[in-house]
Amino acid sequence: MKVPQPLALDRYDRRILELIQQEGRISNQELAERIGLSPSPCLRRLRALEESGLILGYRALVDARQLGYRLMALVHISMDRHTPERFANFERQVAALPQVQECLMITGQEVDYQLKIRVEDMDGYQQLLLQHITPIEGVSGVHSNFVLRPVFENRGVPVEL
Amino acid sequence: MKVPQPLALDRYDRRILELIQQEGRISNQELAERIGLSPSPCLRRLRALEESGLILGYRALVDARQLGYRLMALVHISMDRHTPERFANFERQVAALPQVQECLMITGQEVDYQLKIRVEDMDGYQQLLLQHITPIEGVSGVHSNFVLRPVFENRGVPVEL
DNA sequence: TACGGGTTGGCAGATTATGCCATCAAGTGG
DNA sequence: CCACTTGATGGCATAATCTGCCAACCCGTA
Numbered sequence A, B: 001m002k003v004p005q006p007l008a009l010d011r012y013d014r015r016i017l018e019l020i021q022q023e024g025r026i027s028n029q030e031l032a033e034r035i036g037l038s039p040s041p042c043l044r045r046l047r048a049l050e051e052s053g054l055i056l057g058y059r060a061l062v063d064a065r066q067l068g069y070r071l072m073a074l075v076h077i078s079m080d081r082h083t084p085e086r087f088a089n090f091e092r093q094v095a096a097l098p099q100v101q102e103c104l105m106i107t108g109q110e111v112d113y114q115l116k117i118r119v120e121d122m123d124g125y126q127q128l129l130l131q132h133i134t135p136i137e138g139v140s141g142v143h144s145n146f147v148l149r150p151v152f153e154n155r156g157v158p159v160e161l
Numbered sequence C: 001t002a003c004g005g006g007t008t009g010g011c012a013g014a015t016t017a018t019g020c021c022a023t024c025a026a027g028t029g030g
Numbered sequence D: 001c002c003a004c005t006t007g008a009t010g011g012c013a014t015a016a017t018c019t020g021c022c023a024a025c026c027c028g029t030a
Helices: A011-022 A028-035 A039-051 A084-095 A122-133 B011-022 B028-035 B039-051 B084-095 B122-133
Strands: A055-062 A071-079 A100-106 A113-119 A139-152 B055-062 B071-079 B100-106 B113-119 B139-152
Touching: A011 A028, A011 A039, A011 A055, A011 B055, A028 A039, A039 A055, A055 B011, A071 A084, A071 A122, A071 B100, A084 A100, A084 A113, A084 B139, A100 B071, A113 A122, A122 A139, A139 B084, B011 B028, B011 B039, B011 B055, B028 B039, B039 B055, B071 B084, B071 B122, B084 B100, B084 B113, B113 B122, B122 B139
Parallel strands: none
Antiparallel strands: A055 B055, A071 A113, A071 A139, A100 A113, A100 B139, A139 B100, B071 B113, B071 B139, B100 B113
């Protein structure tokens, strides 16, 4: 473990970050070739980026539609009383629901959270909402928008220059 | 290339999908151990899942905050005229902005798109909005919510039993 | 010029991936 | 009940990759 340095990334590090955000399973050899370095220093840099916490991990992207999740929705939640306990409890309950892909606490006069959920269809949506989200203590309002088309998702973080 | 089958995933395939969504760079050997299969058939299954398109790819997760992106916002866009050309043009322009991490076309009486953006700070936000998003032809309204805290993101798609 | 810190490239051994083949289990028809 | 077919497994040999180590190099400084 290393304390986050003032963070000095040269162009090699940046190229590495760009490439592994696109091809997370690229071999170190090919990575080295593409950034114009030999395998040894390339691997050292990659490991250093991982150790520093800049690279949080690796994920395979799975096609949700092919798995039967044909409906994606953005669910906006408002809470009645804004106590830390209420929030903590809500977040814990929501984290336990696998259909909830993302949970963001956001600004907004009427809204406290936005959830991104994936379900099979409207039935699944209704079930999730009525049986698992609405009943959570403190939830006073729920409003959803459905995703008509995901234009793009899962883009990498820009690593300038 | 294979045509998407009726999709019959046994428990081995499901375990593979679960594991590589959590550890995208896991070695085939360890993957095989964890699912209780020898390396050969495990690798065959993994490759088959990739070929079938169920696995779309692999990504490294990069810590945006450490890269200086301290502000995340959800930007809601409304368009004045709902013609396919307007939409296509908007999507193209928005895709060219690296700060836009996600673009979803959504339902809503006043809203057509939700963008998830990452910027350095409020200055960056203002610049992005005024110089690159508002000027896009057809954009008639913009309303943003800021993310106070990302409770969780980037969760895997659930692969039931 | 000599020195020190940091990085590189190359090499050897360990680990992993890959293709091939015999074996095995399940289902079919004789 | 026995061939026979289909599809998947496990093991093995080979190829490719990773990993740790060390000498060489670059660069700023004394």
